Amino acid sequence: MSRLNRRQFAAVATSAFAVAATPRHSFAQSPGPNDQIGVCVVGANGRGGEHIRGFNKDPRTFISAIVDVDHVVGQTRAKQIKELQGKAPEIFVDVREAIDSGKFDILSCATPNHWHALCGVWAMQAGKDVYIEKPISHNIHEGRTLIAAAEKYGRMFQTGTQCRSSTACSDAAKFIAEGGIGEVNFARGLCYKRRKSINPLGDYPIPKNVDFDLWSGPATFTDPKLTRSKLHYDWHWQRHYGNGDLGNQGPHQTDIARWGLGVNRHPESIVSYGCRLGYDVERKDPNYVDAGDTANTEVSIYDYGDKCLVFETRGLDVTESAGPEVDAMFGKGGGNKIGVIFYGSEGYVAQVSYGHCIVFDKDMKQTQEFKAKNDVGDAHFANFIDAVQSRDAATLNADALTGHLSAAVSHLGNISYYLGEDNKSSVDEIKKIVSNVKSLDDNIETLEQTVTHLESNGVDLNKTPLSMGPVLKFNPETEKFVDNSAADSLLTRNYREGFEVPTADKV
Ligand SMILES: NC(=O)c1ccc[n+]([C@@H]2O[C@H](COP(=O)([O-])OP(=O)(O)OC[C@H]3O[C@@H](n4cnc5c(N)ncnc54)[C@H](O)[C@@H]3O)[C@@H](O)[C@H]2O)c1
Structure with a gap:
């Protein structure tokens, strides 16, 4: 059987680039075009390092806060940020305290997947624009909520799928x-x-430097049991x-x-x-x-x-x-x-x-x-910062x-x-x-x-x-399965x- 099946092409041309075309709002509670914009990076280990690099590189933004439930990760990154930008960011362990501090305009989330939606929702409810890593959700319900929050609170939302800003892909x-x-x-x-x-599946000690209750967040809290040997990444x-x-x-x-x-x-x-x-x-x-x-x-x-x-x-x-x-x-x-x-x-x-x-x-x-x-990654951060300044969500390359x-x-x-x-x-x-x-x-x-x-x-x-x-x-x-309650x-x-x-x- 051939893999080159053919059908009508007509729909492709008009719909392929229509992704970010929904009407948006503009908002008062946002930095002005000449303000340097404070960023809070939440989850600073692997990918969070790229968020720090990207927002530090763009002269329009600086890292004003960092949140990590692993104290060592938070402190190590804060030191690096001080070396990069001359001023240390404020360090937090609990994202709610960071949001309450009001120390930033953008929340940039590179936590494990089960935390993405909650970070996004809390931040947008508090009037922050958000850059949320892919997948933006851990389940389908969360994605729909993020769309609703961006609309309701008039926030700029960029998904961390940087290929959307690659000129090769476009x-x-x-x-x-x-x-x-x-x-x-x-x-x-x-x-x-x-x-x-x-x-092997096992019962491993939780690293002392990690607040595992907060790490678990919306998921089941299995203290004191960690069933994988490495806490980070292997989740x-x-x-x-x-x-x-x-x-x-x-x-x-x-x-x-x-x-x-x-x-x-x-x-x-x-x-x-x-x-x-x-x-x-x-x-x-x-x-x-x-x-x-x-x-x-x-x-x-x-x-x-x-x-x-x-x-x-x-x-x-x-x-x-x-x-x-x-x-x-x-x-x-x-x-x-x-x-x-x-x-x-x-x-x-x-x-x-x-x-x-x-x-x-x-x-x-x-x-x-x-x-x-x-540079695909830099261009994606830049596209987001452009939208944060212009308040025009239609220009975002990867909206909610x-x-x-x-x-x-x-x-x-x-x-x-x-x-x-x-x-x-x-x-x-x-x-x-x-x-x-x-x-x-x-x-x-x-x-x-x-x-x-x-x-x-x-x-x-x-x-x-x-x-x-x-x-x-x-x-x-309806985003529901047809006659399948288990699904x-x-x-x-x-x-x-x-x-x-x-x-x-x-x-
Ligand atoms: N866009 C890309 O190309 C790209 C590349 C790699 C990873 N990612 C995404 O980035 C995310 C992070 O991946 P990673 O490899 O850096 O994972 P990781 O486990 O190495 O790092 C996650 C960090 O988040 C911290 N953390 C966990 N819960 C937290 C919370 N509630 N508040 C603050 N910090 C918290 C952890 O302590 C850890 O330091 C994933 O969702 C992944 O899919 C995207």
């Missing part, structure tokens, strides 16, 4: 929208990114806090895929299969249980009616052929392959890095390329709606996976199901390539089978008292 999206590769109805997102085991692979790689690396690519396809809405149907597997092989111990509980191998199929997106997550080594298009566009053989392939009736566009997109003809020969003419729709792609895929987690299935059983799933991909070919990939990593699918999720029908308007229950979470993310109508 040039490629424009090229696609103008018919550069003919009709485009199908995109494949790739997150082939090696993720090693995060060590991505525990679903209470993270969203797996579909919701970590994924939102960058699902966002670009939606942009190029021109789908500024949710899908109508979703299905995922996958598993967290292969770490027993990696550790040479058949009884090994890794501490993560998100899939490290996942294929999600999204039906947008006239358009289709398939997202593939591979966390084990990629050493084998990944299929003709991926080999041709991302290089044969091993290593990470992260990007998006758009399939057109006249050729392909591959986004191969944040600053590089390549056009291929039908024979997969390169014909053209788009390279970023800007954009962030919500792209995060939701990950959440919807994971909901199918989580609901089907116990439905361990043979490859033949999965074949039977996916062969009946509406898709513009060759579902069987993608499954077979996934199986080859797992086998080349020594995975025995008879011993550790894949899980097959249910095909879920979703109502894009609906995963649109939100049980929030800890005091850390509730309100519904959109109560924000």
